[in-house]
Amino acid sequence: MANTIINGMQWGDEGKGKIVDLLCPAFDAVVRYQGGDNAGHTVKFEDRHFALHLVPSGILHPETLCVLGSGMVINPDTLFRELDGLTEAGVDFEDRFFISKRAHVVLPIYPVLDQAREAAMGKAQIGTTARGIGPAYESKITRFGVRMGDLLASGWESRVEDQVERLGREIVALGGEAPVEHEVMARCRDWVERLRPYLAETESLLNGWIVDGKSLLFEGAQGALLDVDHGTYPYVTSSSSTAGGACTGSGVPPTSIDGVIGVLKAYTTRVGGGPFATELEDAMGEHLRERGNEFGTTTGRPRRCGWLDLVAAGHARMLSGVDSIALTKLDVLDELDEIRVCVGYRLEGEIVKSFPPSVDLLEKVEPVYESLPGWKQTTVGALLLSDLPQAAQDYVSFIEEWLEAGVGIVSTGPRREETIVRDEENLSRLTGGRLSDIVEAAAGNKAPARN
Ligand code: IMP
Numbered sequence: 001m002a003n004t005i006i007n008g009m010q011w012g013d014e015g016k017g018k019i020v021d022l023l024c025p026a027f028d029a030v031v032r033y034q035g036g037d038n039a040g041h042t043v044k045f046e047d048r049h050f051a052l053h054l055v056p057s058g059i060l061h062p063e064t065l066c067v068l069g070s071g072m073v074i075n076p077d078t079l080f081r082e083l084d085g086l087t088e089a090g091v092d093f094e095d096r097f098f099i100s101k102r103a104h105v106v107l108p109i110y111p112v113l114d115q116a117r118e119a120a121m122g123k124a125q126i127g128t129t130a131r132g133i134g135p136a137y138e139s140k141i142t143r144f145g146v147r148m149g150d151l152l153a154s155g156w157e158s159r160v161e162d163q164v165e166r167l168g169r170e171i172v173a174l175g176g177e178a179p180v181e182h183e184v185m186a187r188c189r190d191w192v193e194r195l196r197p198y199l200a201e202t203e204s205l206l207n208g209w210i211v212d213g214k215s216l217l218f219e220g221a222q223g224a225l226l227d228v229d230h231g232t233y234p235y236v237t238s239s240s241s242t243a244g245g246a247c248t249g250s251g252v253p254p255t256s257i258d259g260v261i262g263v264l265k266a267y268t269t270r271v272g273g274g275p276f277a278t279e280l281e282d283a284m285g286e287h288l289r290e291r292g293n294e295f296g297t298t299t300g301r302p303r304r305c306g307w308l309d310l311v312a313a314g315h316a317r318m319l320s321g322v323d324s325i326a327l328t329k330l331d332v333l334d335e336l337d338e339i340r341v342c343v344g345y346r347l348e349g350e351i352v353k354s355f356p357p358s359v360d361l362l363e364k365v366e367p368v369y370e371s372l373p374g375w376k377q378t379t380v381g382a383l384l385l386s387d388l389p390q391a392a393q394d395y396v397s398f399i400e401e402w403l404e405a406g407v408g409i410v411s412t413g414p415r416r417e418e419t420i421v422r423d424e425e426n427l428s429r430l431t432g433g434r435l436s437d438i439v440e441a442a443a444g445n446k447a448p449a450r451n
Helices: 016-026 076-088 109-124 133-141 148-152 156-173 181-198 202-211 283-291 310-320 390-403 425-430 435-443
Strands: 004-008 029-032 041-045 048-052 065-068 097-100 216-219 259-265 268-270 304-306 324-328 338-347 350-352 366-373 406-411 419-421
Touching: 004 016, 004 310, 016 041, 016 216, 016 259, 016 324, 016 406, 016 419, 016 435, 029 202, 048 076, 065 202, 076 181, 097 181, 097 202, 109 133, 109 156, 148 156, 148 181, 156 181, 202 216, 259 310, 259 425, 283 304, 310 338, 310 390, 324 390, 324 425, 338 390, 366 390, 390 406, 406 425, 419 435
Parallel strands: 004 216, 004 259, 029 065, 029 216, 065 097, 259 324, 324 406
Antiparallel strands: 041 048, 268 304, 338 350, 338 366, 406 419
């Protein structure tokens, strides 16, 4: 067995959803531990596509237990929409979907406040997803928040009323329109009975499963560089999106975690504001956006695109303690003559190799690039690393050497079959010796993973 964290190594949208889906056969449960419906990925199930924002993609595997952990902020309206979609598609989740009673509720006033604040910030705006994530975490930290479990007891109504009044005043002061109190209250009351069957003391549940020998996969949302402490603050999300958040956000102690798989896109993208050293605001950026279909699942916004930044990814590797890398969207680079990789920053006349701690410094850096030859052939659907063109293999090796971590998975397309799974030591350990189950899921056969 193994308890493993999946963590994005950039600013989100690394393709974690596909990797979680791929790894599911080796795990008994998938646990989300931070964020809310600001996250999102599309998954295909039979002939339908689902945009999932809260529910882990593990829900589509009939045996997989799914948990929304205590570190999350949950908008019940979004949740019910997702659950309804799953029910319509015939997915049965009744006895295997659990929500922590300690997770916080995204009250209907939070998205309105999020939008009013962003509108008032003008050019300095963060570019949030407008889902009320910041206000929800702010209420949690200032101890005004309402937790999922509170909805089952008495006393929550006065807490919600208090927030509607206080935050309503702020919305009006910002020039927005505050939600009507009795409508907010009615919506919250409607949620209670529907939530009840899923609410659980998930911290005990998860630790009990570990004692029983089950394997848990912790699914990080966003990416390490959006972490509220370690990312490009203030252009970050409001939760701990590095691997460390998995423990605080689930109640599973660090001593029970076996390691971390970092998901790294073969180039870089970012949504919203904030520094982005390798951004390409030219035809190459446009090429990556079009070929990589880089438009947000949650907001539909075009993503900013640029070359792979190994300084930023190295920061993520250190923060999350990445043991094994899943490299995604390699195929997006298939047509390029030359591929650039950022291996340092020029800052105030010096070359730095570490990620500067503040936005004002990050805005001044100039990337130092290493140029690698493109392969100009398709990589889509290769099953072995040795099937890839030599220049693509060299690109993978370059990343491994630079980040000092092995690449265990290479994704060359959105479908499960478009994945190379290598018999890499750490990946094997982090999947509890069940690597062949993953290879089978990826390739549809029982061939052992090879290099
Ligand atoms: P918030 O999480 O909605 O408050 O947004 C804060 C920042 O995080 C903005 O730049 C968002 O674009 C970014 N962000 C939040 N969730 C995601 C995600 O799932 N993928 C990529 N960026 C995200």
